[in-house]
């Protein structure tokens with residue numbers, strides 16, 4: 001593992017070191033973890049996994065994990081690094097399918113964004129399951145405050161995202177997936193159920209769409225390469241998730257495209 005550009009996260013805990021070493025052996029790749037202070041992703045996300053020809057490449061914004069005194073929340077940043085590196089395990093070892101949007105698309109950016117939703121919705125459930133099986137925590141610390149906020153938004157009928165059906169379904173499926181693929185207890189379990197109940201009551205149309213995705217996951221085991229691929233294909237058949245210019249490709253095809261772009 002190589003850490004690049006960090007000022008506070010200098011030596012990770014043994015648990016993370018061992019976990020990454022295992023993934024490096026499985027994928028025959030070195031994990032390169034870069035502190036990217038300019039990382040700017042929607043919805044407060046501050047870490048990312050990107051396909052790379054050589055490394056398991058993870059970018060993370062160290063600043064997002066500092067408290068007001070400038071101390072780092074080591075467990076939290078390490079959890080997110082573990083999360084992103086696990087995407088590498090799925091891409092390079094398991095060869096989970098990837099996508100590209102044909103350059104001829106007249107709506108490239110939107111199609112790309114929607115494809116990221118579909119792939120992340122399924123893949124994050126699998127990542128969470130693998131982390132859980134490897135004795136990591138079940139969710140990032142901010143999960144509880146985020147979900148409490150969303151419950152409150154629904155209660156007062158003011159959710160900025162409620163008309164963004166894809167985002168709403170995406171959120172629902174991730175919470176539902178957490179309950180179904182790990183063994184939540186305590187406040188995490190209570191709040192997650194509260195969120196799902198509230199969602200069902202408050203957003204009936206969005207809920208109808210979420211049921212369709214849940215049904216796909218019931219019928220296809222997304223923790224296998226084939227099941228994941230089939231789930232993606234079935235999801236893209238649904239009206240809500242149609243992406244006209246998407247092509248499902250293999251990891252090696254995606255890496256070829258990367259080298260052509262260089």
Ligand SMILES: [Zn+2]
Nearest residue numbers: 083087124127
């Ligand atoms: Zn992820």
